[in-house]
Amino acid sequence: MSIAEVGRFDLPGFAGTLIHPHHAGYDEARRVYNGMIDRRPALIARCNSADDVVLALALARREGLPVSVFGGGHAVTGSAVCDDGVCIDLRGMKDIRIDPAGQTCRAEAGLNWGEFDAATARHGLALTGGRNPTTGVAGLSLGSGSGWLERKFGYVCDNLISAELVTADGRKVIASETENPDLFWGLRGGGGNFGIVTAFHFRLHRLGPIVLAGVLLYPAPMAAAVLRHMRDFMRAAPDEVGIGMVFTTAPDAPFVPEPARGKPIVVVQLIYAGDVEEGIRVLAPFRAFGPPAADLVQPMPYTEFQKMGGNFPGAQNYWTADFLNELPEEAIDAYAKLALTPLSPQSAIILVPGGGAPSRVDEEATAFGMRTAPWNVHYICGWTNPADNAANTARVKQIASVLKPWSTGRVYLNYIGNEGQERVDAAFGEKKLARLRELKAKWDPDNVFRHNHNIRPAAAGA
Ligand SMILES: Cc1cc2nc3c(=O)[nH]c(=O)nc-3n(C[C@H](O)[C@H](O)[C@H](O)COP(=O)(O)OP(=O)(O)OC[C@H]3O[C@@H](n4cnc5c(N)ncnc54)[C@H](O)[C@@H]3O)c2cc1C
Structure with a gap:
């Protein structure tokens, strides 16, 4: 399918912005942190809501197009963008709600750490966050999330209470200790392999400001x-x-x-x-x-x-x-x-x-x-x-x-950058990798989410 054909697609009900290759903002929208990466998605679907994510994902699956997920675009692999596929861009989703008394927040997946830190600091609260303000909250958190506060408050993933996500088959689900706990386990360090997270619920801590x-x-x-x-x-x-x-x-x-x-x-x-x-x-x-x-x-x-x-x-x-x-x-x-x-x-x-x-x-x-x-x-x-x-x-x-x-x-x-499957596997070690591959086979058997540090579904063979 050519890029021009996809440009003609209409997405009824989509409330965000569809950015096609001929759109004036296309080159800016597909730019990622790493200047080595020059990929041209067929469509950039800048979503405003989880419903938009469902629609964009359904379009990609219906048309058999590759899918990439854009949080903050900081992955040095450039996996936020893919050639000739649908880039599901979450940068339109930046709502953050803080419960100062309960010391928790609900943060949408398009926020970056500068935005997140500024919002929580207004309440004298903080979470271990990326060491750079323009890094995306989503990609960093799903990879577990290291930051200057980790020795005191744990990694970002240690403060995840639950996540709202859209699964490979287009369902909106919650992952927490009590709902889909297997998925919740995988989201805390397994990267973007199991679904598109639309919002995170985090525990916050008193700090400073x-x-x-x-x-x-x-x-x-x-x-x-x-x-x-x-x-x-x-x-x-x-x-x-x-x-x-x-x-x-x-x-x-x-x-x-x-x-x-x-x-x-x-x-x-x-x-x-x-x-x-x-x-x-x-x-x-x-x-x-x-x-x-x-x-x-x-x-x-x-x-x-x-x-x-x-x-x-x-x-x-x-x-x-x-x-x-x-x-x-x-x-x-x-x-x-x-x-x-x-x-x-x-x-x-x-x-x-x-x-x-x-x-x-x-x-x-x-x-x-x-x-x-x-x-x-x-x-x-x-x-x-x-x-x-x-x-x-x-x-x-x-x-x-x-x-x-x-x-x-x-x-x-x-x-890590693009260093091959062996290095990705080395992030988990043999035992965890086997468990993650089973999880992947359950939640994304077709490996729809493969533009990432990929965990191959167990059924696909070693
Ligand atoms: C300047 C800089 C500083 C950094 N500092 C730190 C640091 O201090 N600590 C640390 O741990 N890491 C750090 N990193 C690495 C960073 O965690 C990763 O690059 C991470 O992937 C960035 O997240 P992002 O949302 O910006 O990524 P993107 O490039 O947008 O996405 C990367 C991948 O994450 C997945 N993803 C993103 N959003 C979602 C979502 N909502 N749902 C499902 N999957 C999703 C997708 O698989 C995507 O391919 C840094 C990177 C840079 C460039």
């Missing part, structure tokens, strides 16, 4: 010493401490000391998810080390801290990641060298410690596993010139090989 947070900057040659210090400090740190070490290029920004701008730098991003005075006391030994070239940790709104991560939409991106078993001296020395030669100004390698609340949840409780890995390393590599794609992709793989000897063999689903 002012917290002690910010960044510490160190010259790149200090990387090994700072990393050792972080490793040792985190052995006894309370759950309130959220921290990550980033190897990147210092931006040309006023908060960076002049001589460091444009040079390799080590950034420690730090938050204390509790009382500010207590945070000053707890973080004092960490901040005393060095000294850092700049200490910008101070009381600030949590929502401002959430905007401090790097964000390079439109850059060519290749990402990979690994959960690590340990970080012995040898690993630190090998890894620290990478701080001296960042791949590009649009790249960052981030190392985040585990522990805290997620590690106390039973491994089998959710589809997301790997709760006890002490470290998660994420290679966020971007650059501007497409001519560099092959060479830089090879370079990222080579960079990531340095820590492979200490890898658990498992990977965080939200952090």
Whole structure:
């Protein structure tokens, strides 16, 4: 079926916007975070409601067209868009209702984290959220959702009370501990494999809105010493401490000391998810080390801290990641060298410690596993010139090989690009993968939702 033919389809009752290839907003609507991705859906169905999602999905199935689901468009795989298919775009669905007394919310699936954080902060409430405000709530949460508050409040999926979704056969269902509990288990870490979530019901937590947070900057040659210090400090740190070490290029920004701008730098991003005075006391030994070239940790709104991560939409991106078993001296020395030669100004390698609340949840409780890995390393590599794609992709793989000897063999689903089925499977491990494939066979036997980090239905064979 040609794109032009699909453009003629009418969708009676559809209350959102149908964006065809000849529409003025088409190119903007199909753009995703990763500039490497240039896919042309036959139709972008920007939905206003769950009923719109049902209609758009029915159209795709009737016409035998591929389906992709667009939450915030941040997946580095670009799976929010598909060629010649129907892109079910949820960005028209941004309603959020907060129950301040009950500390819960109902959030529609088209919200991004900046919108979500701003709404909850108005009530002095928060949820562990993505480390970047334009990332979609939906894709991140379904992949389990890691963020600066996770050691205190758990992963996003640990705070999911229920989800409203449209299944592959077009039914609107609820998934919770009591309704469709098998589905609820799979939605907490299994990605977008089991249906199109139209709204999430989350548990929220009291936070701030002012917290002690910010960044510490160190010259790149200090990387090994700072990393050792972080490793040792985190052995006894309370759950309130959220921290990550980033190897990147210092931006040309006023908060960076002049001589460091444009040079390799080590950034420690730090938050204390509790009382500010207590945070000053707890973080004092960490901040005393060095000294850092700049200490910008101070009381600030949590929502401002959430905007401090790097964000390079439109850059060519290749990402990979690994959960690590340990970080012995040898690993630190090998890894620290990478701080001296960042791949590009649009790249960052981030190392985040585990522990805290997620590690106390039973491994089998959710589809997301790997709760006890002490470290998660994420290679966020971007650059501007497409001519560099092959060479830089090879370079990222080579960079990531340095820590492979200490890898658990498992990977965080939200952090990987198009690295093949084996790596997706490695997110779950054998036992969970088998359970997820059975679940997929029950809820999406035809693999309608396959433009994602795909779990193949059990019946389809290995
Ligand atoms: C700058 C940046 C920062 C990031 N920071 C973090 C971080 O701190 N923590 C973290 O865990 N991850 C992080 N990520 C990774 C992020 O979680 C994933 O890229 C995630 O897929 C983004 O969600 P999205 O809705 O924007 O994705 P999209 O690209 O819109 O969707 C990705 C996939 O998710 C599925 N999906 C999306 N919406 C729905 C829905 N409503 N129903 C069913 N399936 C759906 C679909 O399979 C879709 O293909 C970051 C990514 C970027 C680019």
